[in-house]
Every structure is written in C-alpha cells, then in structure tokens.
Amino acid sequence: MRRYGNWAVVLATLLATASVGISALAGPAAGAAPGAPAPNGAVGAPAAGSAAPAAEPAQQAPQSGFLGSEACVVCHENYDRAVEATKHGFKGNALAPASKQGCESCHGPGDAHASDPEKVKPIQFDQVAADVANGQCQTCHNRGEHALWDGSQHENRNVKCVDCHSVHAAEGPTLMRAKTQQLTCARCHQTITNKQQRFNHMPVREGKMTCSSCHNVHGSVNVKLLRTGTTVDQSCTSCHTEKRGPFLWEHAPVVDSCTTCHDSHGSNNDRMLQAKLPFLCQRCHVTSRHPPTVYEGFTLQNSGNANKMYGKSCANCHQQVHGSNHPNGKFFLR
Ligand code: HEC
Numbered sequence: 366m367r368r369y370g371n372w373a374v375v376l377a378t379l380l381a382t383a384s385v386g387i388s389a390l391a392g393p394a395a396g397a398a399p400g401a402p403a404p405n406g407a408v409g410a411p412a413a414g415s416a417a418p419a420a421e422p423a424q425q426a427p428q429s430g431f432l433g434s435e436a437c438v439v440c441h442e443n444y445d446r447a448v449e450a451t452k453h454g455f456k457g458n459a460l461a462p463a464s465k466q467g468c469e470s471c472h473g474p475g476d477a478h479a480s481d482p483e484k485v486k487p488i489q490f491d492q493v494a495a496d497v498a499n500g501q502c503q504t505c506h507n508r509g510e511h512a513l514w515d516g517s518q519h520e521n522r523n524v525k526c527v528d529c530h531s532v533h534a535a536e537g538p539t540l541m542r543a544k545t546q547q548l549t550c551a552r553c554h555q556t557i558t559n560k561q562q563r564f565n566h567m568p569v570r571e572g573k574m575t576c577s578s579c580h581n582v583h584g585s586v587n588v589k590l591l592r593t594g595t596t597v598d599q600s601c602t603s604c605h606t607e608k609r610g611p612f613l614w615e616h617a618p619v620v621d622s623c624t625t626c627h628d629s630h631g632s633n634n635d636r637m638l639q640a641k642l643p644f645l646c647q648r649c650h651v652t653s654r655h656p657p658t659v660y661e662g663f664t665l666q667n668s669g670n671a672n673k674m675y676g677k678s679c680a681n682c683h684q685q686v687h688g689s690n691h692p693n694g695k696f697f698l699r
C-alpha cells in the first residue's frame with residue numbers, strides 16, 4: 366500500500382460505480398505516486414496517456430470478474446509496456462493474452478482486487494504455490510514442447526516457470542530472466558555451468574549452442590531432461606551422427622554411454638574426455654596382448670610392445686575407439 370496511498374480505495378469505489386471516473390482520477394493518481402517503479406525501469410510517466418483508453422468501451426466484453434487491462438494500468442502504470450513489446454502483447458495472435466483477458470489472463474480476474482487492493486490480491490507469482498503459478502501459464506502452454514511438464518524433474522521440485530522466465534522484466538531471449546540461458550541456469554546449477562569455463566567444451570559459452578540444444582527443461586521422455594531420444598547416446602548421436610553405428614565392431618562402452626568417456630558439459634582434457642589418455646583407457650583395460658598398464662608386470666618384461674602403454678596415447682593407434690566398420694577393425698585400429 367506504500368506506493369499508492371488511500372486514494373486507491375477511493376478510486377476503487379468510484380471505479381466500481383462509474384467507469385468514466387477513471388480518467389478523471391488518473392491524473393491525481395500519478396501525482397500521488399511520482400516515483401512508482403515501473404517494471405522496465407521507466408519512472409512516473411504521466412498516467413493520463415495510458416488511462417485515456419479506459420474511458421472507451423472495453424475492446425471485448427469483459428467476462429464477469431474481469432476488468433480489462435486498461436483498468437489495471439490506471440493504477441499499475443507502465444506494466445503494459447514491457448508486455449506489449451513481447452509475443453504476449455501481440456494482438457494479431459488470437460491465442461495471446463492481449464487477445465484474451467490481457468493482464469488477467471495471467472493474474473486472474475481482478476474486479477475484486479481493484480475494489481479493495483489491500484485485502485484482495487490477484488495472483489502474485491512469487492507468492493503463490495508453484496502449481497498455482499505454473500497452472501496460470503499452462504492454461505496456454507501445455508502442448509508440444511510443454512506436454513511433459515507435469516511429472517518432470519523441475520515440476521517435481523516445485524520449480525516455477527518464473528524461476529527461469531520473466532514476463533515484465535525479461536533480460537534475454539524467450540523471456541529469460543537473466544541475459545543468457547547459462548546465467549539463468551547458473552542460479553541453481555552452478556557446478557554444471559562452471560564447466561563451460563573449462564578448456565574443452567561444446568560451443569555453449571560461445572553462443573553457438575545453448576543448454577536447451579541438449580535439454581528440454583520443460584520435460585522429456587529421456588533421462589536427465591535430454592531433448593532427443595531415450596538414452597544419452599541417442600541424444601549425442603542426434604548431432605554426432607557418424608558415431609551412431611551400428612558398427613561391425615562395437616566398442617562396449619560407446620554402446621553403453623558416451624558420458625563414460627566424455628563430460629557433456631566440459632573438461633580440461635582434450636575432446637572433453639573424463640580423463641587424460643592413456644589413463645582413460647587404462648581405467649578398464651588392465652590386461653591385453655600388449656601391456657596396457659605398468660601393473661602388467663609379466664608382459665611388460667617380456668614384450669617389445671611396452672612403449673604402447675605410455676608415450677603415444679592409445680588413440681594414436683586405436684583410432685576408431687567409437688567402433689569400426691573395417692573387416693579387420695576388431696581392435697579399432699582402422
Ligand atoms: C484501484 C487501483 C488498482 C487497480 C485498478 C488494480 N490494482 Fe493491482 N494493486 C493496487 C495496489 C494499491 C496494490 C498494492 C497492494 C498492497 O501492496 O497491499 C496492488 C497490487 C497488485 C499486485 C501485487 C503486486 C505486488 O507487489 O506483488 C498485482 C499482481 C496486481 N495488483 C495486479 C493487478 C491487475 C492485473 C489489475 C487489473 C485487473 C489490477 N492490479 C488493478 C491497485 C490497483
């Protein structure tokens with residue numbers, strides 16, 4: 366109530382009885398709250414301009430309990446500006462809030478609120494429970510990309526649409542709350558986003574890819590909210606198709622999961638490997654025809670092949686670690 370003072374109650378009473386009263390009172394309203402913060406940072410623009418249309422008949426017959434956006438912006442100056450600049454304000458789209466109930470498509474019917482702003486509040490997204498807040502958005506966003514929201518990891522943990530999106534004060538594309546996706550996600554997934562700073566990473570930091578290239582944060586049928594396929598491998602090979610196989614000679618860990626050897630978010634090893642070569646291979650290959658590790662005492666002593674274990678990394682000879690189609694490719698050498 367700090368911002369508006371008692372005039373709001375007076376105005377509300379008048380509003381209920383005579384809608385023409387709005388434009389008459391709007392002037393004083395601006396005067397009473399000269400510093401009223403506007404969502405886009407603009408301050409105290411004259412209310413008369415924005416209030417004028419309110420005197421005209423509403424653009425569509427307001428349903429019972431609904432006031433129409435014009436009435437809202439009499440008191441909440443400028444709140445329409447930022448919305449109008451986005452797809453939500455595009456009147457040409459019959460599905461957009463602008464062609465529906467305007468402010469009230471999201472905030473719910475505001476009649477009672479306008480009559481007694483202090484006692485009756487419309488939906489305040491930061492205060493209501495997650496399912497209520499999200500339910501408002503889902504009245505429109507419940508298909509396609511969003512069909513699997515219910516039951517998704519984010520939904521389960523009561524993450525709100527507005528934890529990532531902002532309707533009035535978005536800083537990034539697709540109404541991101543922060544300038545980039547990375548920064549938006551970093552609020553909760555700092556350790557993951559930090560990996561982008563590592564020496565080797567897919568070009569997310571450079572803006573050629575985003576977190577959502579691989580993830581659908583709104584829900585998916587794959588593990589870890591991965592956008593494509595039903596396994597990690599299918600997700601990776603949706604872009605790296607040449608690694609998909611099937612190969613004549615399969616390498617078991619590749620068939621299992623790319624992330625056995627690669628860190629999807631970045632690593633300080635070449636090619637985003639989980640460990641440096643040859644250690645990566647030596648995690649599993651402790652014995653073979655040529656000595657793969659220094660613990661292979663006998664072969665090490667009795668073989669001219671000892672150099673294969675160090676110096677040159679395994680992948681110099683085993684060039685087809687992802688699988689080979691060469692008739693003689695059993696050992697992934699070709
Ligand atoms: C008569 C003036 C008036 C009208 C008309 C009005 N409001 Fe309000 N609204 C207020 C006041 C005053 C407050 C602050 C109440 C408080 O802080 O106790 C408020 C609070 C709110 C809040 C919560 C703000 C917060 O800081 O969390 C929202 C959201 C809101 N109004 C939306 C609307 C919408 C949508 C409409 C149109 C349907 C509307 N209001 C119409 C005066 C009005």
Ligand code: HEC
Pocket residue numbers: 451452453458460461462465470471501502503504505506526527530532538539540
């Ligand atoms: C009355 C229906 C309606 C409601 C309610 C609604 N939206 Fe939308 N929203 C739309 C339409 C229509 C579009 C434009 C879709 C398009 O053009 O593809 C859109 C677009 C978006 C976009 C993409 C913007 C862009 O620039 O690409 C985001 C993000 C979004 N809405 C989030 C939300 C959130 C969060 C809420 C709840 C606070 C919400 N919407 C409530 C109808 C709605």
Ligand code: HEC
Pocket residue numbers: 499502503506510511514519524525526527528529530539546577582583
């Ligand atoms: C964890 C963060 C996060 C949450 C939570 C989230 N979103 Fe998004 N949303 C994103 C990101 C990132 C994109 C961009 C994805 C892209 O470009 O495909 C996006 C894109 C969108 C779009 C535009 C893409 C389209 O479908 O046309 C809409 C609409 C949208 N979100 C609505 C919602 C709604 C509604 C909710 C809540 C039910 C929600 N989002 C919850 C991060 C989030």
Ligand code: HEC
Pocket residue numbers: 404434437438441444445446448453462467468469470471472490491527530531532533534535
């Ligand atoms: C597409 C859904 C949507 C529409 C349309 C919409 N709002 Fe909001 N409103 C929100 C969300 C979500 C928030 C929470 C803050 C944010 O995300 O920007 C919010 C916050 C607010 C607040 C609280 C103040 C604050 O900064 O938290 C007020 C007041 C408000 N809206 C008024 C309006 C008015 C007036 C209109 C119509 C001109 C309107 N809203 C249209 C979704 C919407």
Ligand code: HEC
Pocket residue numbers: 547550551554557558561567569574575576577578579580589591597600624628629630
């Ligand atoms: C190249 C595809 C790709 C990109 C880009 C990507 N991820 Fe992932 N992400 C994965 C895969 C695959 C997994 C599951 C396997 C794993 O944990 O490495 C995963 C797992 C996660 C997890 C769950 C981690 C866990 O330990 O369970 C989070 C959180 C996550 N990603 C967030 C992000 C964020 C935030 C971004 C953007 C900075 C991002 N991802 C970009 C592929 C990707």
Ligand code: HEC
Pocket residue numbers: 518519522524525528529546549550551552553554576577580582588589590591
């Ligand atoms: C408000 C906090 C919040 C934000 C912001 C957020 N997340 Fe999450 N995210 C969570 C929570 C909580 C979980 C569940 C973690 C768990 O179950 O261990 C989760 C889980 C995930 C998972 C893993 C799912 C799994 O199966 O383990 C991925 C992937 C993910 N988020 C991606 C993202 C991406 C990408 C963004 C940015 C667009 C993002 N998140 C933004 C809170 C957030």
Ligand code: HEC
Pocket residue numbers: 565566567568574578579597600601602603604605623624627628629635636637
């Ligand atoms: C959306 C497409 C896409 C998906 C999905 C994807 N990648 Fe990538 N990946 C790229 C792009 C683009 C590059 C950069 C290629 C370049 O720089 O030439 C890249 C590069 C790489 C590199 C080479 C890095 C280097 O240092 O040269 C590796 C390794 C890699 N990806 C592994 C994976 C793994 C593992 C997955 C699954 C978790 C995956 N990728 C999923 C697009 C994708």
Ligand code: HEC
Pocket residue numbers: 598601602605608609616618619620622623624625626627636638642680684686687
């Ligand atoms: C057994 C460990 C291992 C597994 C599992 C693995 N990789 Fe690799 N990957 C490597 C090694 C080692 C290199 C580096 C090869 C080199 O430097 O010559 C590499 C390099 C790459 C590269 C960059 C160089 C190139 O060949 O294009 C991409 C992309 C890649 N892997 C994608 C994948 C994908 C996708 C999967 C899952 C289908 C996968 N990797 C599974 C070990 C593995």
Ligand code: HEC
Pocket residue numbers: 616617618625626645646647648649650679680683686695696697
């Ligand atoms: C996660 C464990 C794991 C990692 C890491 C791994 N491998 Fe394998 N590798 C296997 C398994 C399991 C087989 C199948 C063994 C079998 O069929 O007897 C295999 C088979 C092979 C074969 C064929 C052996 C044969 O007898 O058919 C070669 C060569 C090979 N790996 C080389 C490598 C190289 C080089 C690396 C490092 C880039 C590597 N492997 C990393 C588990 C792994």
Ligand code: HEC
Pocket residue numbers: 643646647650652653654655657658672673674675677678679680681682683696698
């Ligand atoms: C100088 C080339 C070279 C290097 C370096 C090399 N290998 Fe090999 N590796 C071979 C050749 C050639 C074979 C085929 C077997 C043979 O003819 O002895 C082989 C066979 C293998 C086999 C299958 C043998 C069996 O007994 O089933 C495995 C597993 C293997 N190497 C793992 C590794 C690992 C792990 C490294 C790194 C520590 C490595 N190799 C480094 C050339 C090399």
